[in-house]
Amino acid sequence: MSDLHATVAPTPSGFHITGTETITYTFTFQDSIFSSSAPQLAKIYTPFSRCFLIADATIIHLYGAQISSYFSTHGIALTVHETRIGEKAKTMETMLGICEAMTRFGVLRKEPVLVVGGGLVTDVAGFACAAYRRTTPYIRIPTTLIGLIDASVSIKVGVNHGAHKNRLGAYHAPLHTFLDFTFLRSLPEAQVRNGFAELIKISTCADLRVFELLEQHCEDLIKHKFGRAEGAREELRQAADEVNRRGIERMLQLETPNLHEIMLDRVIAFGHTWSPTLELAPKVPLRHGHAISVDMAFSTTLALVKGMMGVEEHQRILRLFSRAGLSMDHPLLTEELLKKGTEAILKTRDGKLRAAMPVPLGGCTFLNDVTEKEMGEALRKHKEVCMAFPRNGEGIDAYVDASDTGEGMAQMVGTVGEKAGGLMDKIGKMGGQLLGARQTVEHLPN
Template identity: 55%
Template sequence: MSNLQAQVTSTDRAFHVEGYEKIEYDLIYVDGVFAVDNTELADSYRPYGRALMVIDETVLSLYGDAIRTYFDHHGLDLTVVPVQIRETAKSLETFETIVGEFDAFGLVRTEPVLVVGGGLTTDVAGYACASYRRNTPYIRIPTTLIGLIDASVSIKVAVNYGKHKNRLGAYHASQKVLLDFSFLATLPEDQVRNGMAELIKISVVGNSEIFDMLDEHGPDLLRTRFGHLDGSAELRAVGDRLTYAAIATMLDLEAPNLHEIDLDRVIAFGHTWSPTLELTPPAPFFHGHAINIDMALSTTLAEQRGHLTVADRDRVLGVMSRLGLALDSEFLTAELLADATGSILKTRDGLLRAAIPDPIGSCRFLNDVTTDELADALQMHKKLVEEFDRAGDGVDMFTGAHD
């Protein structure tokens, strides 16, 4: 939540207003957020006696009974708004549907909406909250890995517009985020893989210790859903330590720059060319695969520039490949890179600001990459990744009816 403090100075010909917005929100670990003896969630809605919940349909099918039992136990009326938001439905139409449900419910000004689901759900519902009466509070319960370690930290909410990813949005912090990693036990493997790309992002340019853990344990963490599905206690401990370090690193990097005033953003690694690439195929890429292709090319570029050794380049690409993440795509062409560069220059105020590792765990920004250099790096990259598993293709790269 936030509040604004402002002061006004004046002359006989002008007024000057200067304001500062205070932003505060909590990320709270909860073991079994819908366990009836856990009151963290219920306490937030007890003053209202009811809750409006926007929830992903798949999550509702898995946890609906437990959720209803929880709210009944605590004497709270629950209104459920199920949504199915794939990347193609991250749209103004879905946004308007959710806003209509706010009206039908008769949402009170200070009453927080409960948003349960992955990053797509929290993005669209969060944007609806940002727009409804200009500032409706909400509480987030992320249920995917990408939601738990990435979307939960940011205050950005958005919808796509046409083929432009997140073109319409706002900065709107939730009151609190309840982090319950037990949801990973029922998360499909393709969704876990999707989130692990974000862990690669954070680690390769921000935290080498996380990268070392991914290098050693990555495939086992993927297979066992970070120890929550048939995993050993030791592996569960590794998963807990890794995800905590990832959230802490994200907060260290993001908290001083929540409104992205500074456009040199470490966590924009993998987000230079991927926003154009992601929505290019007939069925869009999973976000994690799209940013991973961008990160893989950026890693090759970093080695070409002398900022990474060949051994470290191949180590990064190897971790990505062993997790089944895409290193390349037929949709990644010199023409697409040129178009994507033109687009991102507008977003980044005329500078490329391409994040690359220098070395693993640290970041450098490149502003002088030419179209010709990019085309040459791409040609080398495509030849290089042919030596990796699946010749650089990802496992389950594209969104489908099951996601």
């Protein structure tokens, strides 16, 4: 942030202050950000001769050696703080653990912390940076599709608290976000599909060209990790780049005039009206992408029932969810759940439904007036329509599993102790072999 301006006006009983702050932050598309040919991070950290990195266990396991080698090559000492994986670890405890590690490291006031990982770690570490000394700069490198095209596009950071997702948080823009889609190579297909849902969201409501590209390349984009998988066609990669660039730009155009979400009619809230209630309703929670897909598909049928959309367009949108393997319906999507979801969302949207609808396709209409009767009718119609689709509209890998909670990590890298030892070893060796830069690994108590 820079350019602070404020006026102090006396009032009969005190003063009134009006101020503005300019927020500036930058996005750079850069594949292979940790390859020796990418100079950006070295330029940022060379003046400090050191870098404090926060990442989760998966990222450190998969990319620790490469990251370490990058900094060693540039003579920059690297200290790594590893966080736990999974929504259950998105807590104040994790956030405070990061703050304590920052103190041990002795982060200087203007020294940017480096955060690498999915939406979860960028949210928690971003919140730690927002709170640490009231504000500490950070550099963000998202590594999941959700992170790349959604979480890292916003400046919202935070942790879960009580039974509530993201209840404690802040608005804290990073100095710089590097968007490196080669991280998708190692991302499980189920996680890519999860992020694909957010791209359907932005395209159906805001960008017809992106919707057409998703239609054209749907299965290939998911299977070949947005053209980054080994042997992917150049044409696919180009299509993926256009989808990502346009999708992110559209999100920024829509959201940056409203960074603090004061305006509640939000196009990018398509699919986020009833889904918060549905996502956590099953015993094992639905993946976010699947929960919003059910919401988006149902909203589309509601638009049909209300005469806002024709049959052909309705089928066209639903077909994309189906081809992507995303959920379109769920047994727990009932009239009762819709009622509960409506009540909950009215509280956060100032008493109005404000449901974004993809009407016309590639544009958005907000729906406020819908009767209980219409909701029931739309629900019956929706369930009937979904029966005609493969899997009766059920999604593929729709539920949260070990790749979200980190349980798979234990198998991948052994016990926590072994993991810490093995990694220290690996990073230590890299440092020794290369420029001998100091490398440290910190671990959270589990």
